[in-house]
Amino acid sequence: xxxxxxxxCVVLSGLLVAPLGGxxxxxxxxxxxxxxxxxxxxxxxxxxxxxxxxxxxTCVCIAPAVDAGGTGGSGGSAGTGGGDxxxxxxxxxxxxxxxxxxxxxxxxxxxxxxxxxxxxxxTPAIVSFTASPxxxxxxxxxxxxxxxxxxxxxxxxxxxxxxxxxxxGATFQVVTPSQTTTYTLTLNGSVSAQxxxxxxxxxxxxxxSASPSVVSSGDSAILTAVFSGxxxxxxxxxxxxxxxxxxxxxxxxxTTTYTLTxxxAVGGATTAQVTLTTTTVCACDSGAVCFQGSLxxxxxxxxxxxxxxxxxxxxxEGLQNYTSKYDLDVSAFGSGGTISVNGTLGSNGCAGSxxxxxxxxxxxxxxxxxxxxxxxxxxxxxxSSFSFSYAxxxxxxxxxxxxxGNWFSPAGQTNTVAVTIAVVP
Numbered sequence: 391x392x393x394x395x396x397x398x399c400v401v402l403s404g405l406l407v408a409p410l411g412g413x414x415x416x417x418x419x420x421x422x423x424x425x426x427x428x429x430x431x432x433x434x435x436x437x438x439x440x441x442x443x444x445x446x447x448t449c450v451c452i453a454p455a456v457d458a459g460g461t462g463g464s465g466g467s468a469g470t471g472g473g474d475x476x477x478x479x480x481x482x483x484x485x486x487x488x489x490x491x492x493x494x495x496x497x498x499x500x501x502x503x504x505x506x507x508x509x510x511x512x513t514p515a516i517v518s519f520t521a522s523p524x525x526x527x528x529x530x531x532x533x534x535x536x537x538x539x540x541x542x543x544x545x546x547x548x549x550x551x552x553x554x555x556x557x558x559g560a561t562f563q564v565v566t567p568s569q570t571t572t573y574t575l576t577l578n579g580s581v582s583a584q585x586x587x588x589x590x591x592x593x594x595x596x597x598x599s600a601s602p603s604v605v606s607s608g609d610s611a612i613l614t615a616v617f618s619g620x621x622x623x624x625x626x627x628x629x630x631x632x633x634x635x636x637x638x639x640x641x642x643x644x645t646t647t648y649t650l651t652x653x654x655a656v657g658g659a660t661t662a663q664v665t666l667t668t669t670t671v672c673a674c675d676s677g678a679v680c681f682q683g684s685l686x687x688x689x690x691x692x693x694x695x696x697x698x699x700x701x702x703x704x705x706x707e708g709l710q711n712y713t714s715k716y717d718l719d720v721s722a723f724g725s726g727g728t729i730s731v732n733g734t735l736g737s738n739g740c741a742g743s744x745x746x747x748x749x750x751x752x753x754x755x756x757x758x759x760x761x762x763x764x765x766x767x768x769x770x771x772x773x774s775s776f777s778f779s780y781a782x783x784x785x786x787x788x789x790x791x792x793x794x795g796n797w798f799s800p801a802g803q804t805n806t807v808a809v810t811i812a813v814v815p
Contacts, residue, residue, distance in 0.1 A: 609668075626646060729780055735772050740772065
């Protein structure tokens with residue numbers, strides 16, 4: 391017994407802040423939380439924990455070892471019979487008692503890590519709660535991710551006014567809010583954290599148009615886009631465009647579709663298209679001239695065109711040269727309609743003659759009447775007014791208007807004319 395007490399004093403001395411003069415009745419000082427071996431009154435080995443007051447706590451005992459050699463004798467030696475000797479200590483326990491004890495550890499794995507006392511409980515916590523990305527375009531998604539500890543309940547709201555959903559056991563949730571939304575993650579009913587996903591609206595395209603919508607092959611039109619909420623660009627090598635400002639389509643040689651793309655700050659895009667067509671190129675017989683003039687496009691929104699100070703010249707008798715020529719696009723009136731021409735000649739100069747011609751019109755070069763004249767006003771004197779009209783059919787696209795001085799005015803004499811052209815369905 392003296393030997394065991396001596397060993398215990400050695401173990402305890404490793405825990406003392408300052409020696410207290412040996413192994414006496416005064417409680418030794420120690421490092422709080424450290425552990426040390428001890429012996430129970432019955433002689434078996436135990437352990438004790440250093441308290442926050444720097445004093446060793448109660449010795450916690452373990453079950454006594456069974457000595458295979460029988461009861462100890464009066465000399466206290468293991469394995470001898472008889473006598474009423476001291477406590478039994480087996481060889482394994484003796485060896486453990488000799489082993490050094492490291493503060494914060496226990497000499498026997500069978501001992502409770504708390505020395506028979508409960509350790510402090512871990513506090514439930516939301517370690518992290520994030521959104522990626524934090525800013526999205528309308529219609530796109532963001533991923534909410536989180537890390538928590540000691541979760542028994544875990545819920546996530548789905549935005550203002552929405553019910554909670556349980557996300558216990560999950561670590562992320564994909565969301566697609568239609569507007570900027572703050573999400574709240576709640577742990578065990580009491581701990582919460584929030585994250586906000588900002589939604590940028592898609593750009594708005596108010597209009598995208600071409601003027602005119604039909605051009606002669608090799609000509610161009612003006613493309614105009616009206617939009618907000620982003621930056622605009624048009625394909626077909628048109629490039630960047632500014633809302634409300636027209637930009638040339640570039641020369642075209644056939645039906646061409648242009649796509650406007652408006653993109654917001656986070657990559658969300660809205661598109662619109664407009665199609666530009668070219669007039670039909672008519673094949674002319676040898677010795678004839680195909681009619682091709684300046685294009686005027688009519689639409690239900692823009693059904694009228696006014697021309698002022700249009701020059702005309704008298705060609706001489708028997709000749710026809712159409713000093714001023716116009717291609718009239720009525721394709722926007724798909725069900726047909728009526729086109730009317732009303733004009734007034736200047737008071738000084740030649741008389742005038744005016745023809746409305748069909749889509750693929752040719753006239754004999756140098757003389758003769760134009761082919762397919764479908765409406766007309768001839769030999770109108772200077773200072774007079776004139777009018778004529780034509781009911782075009784569904785499917786008609788381009789009509790032609792030719793203006794010139796009449797045959798009977800002196801060749802080369804000039805004048806001007808003001809003309810108003812209107813289309814009604």
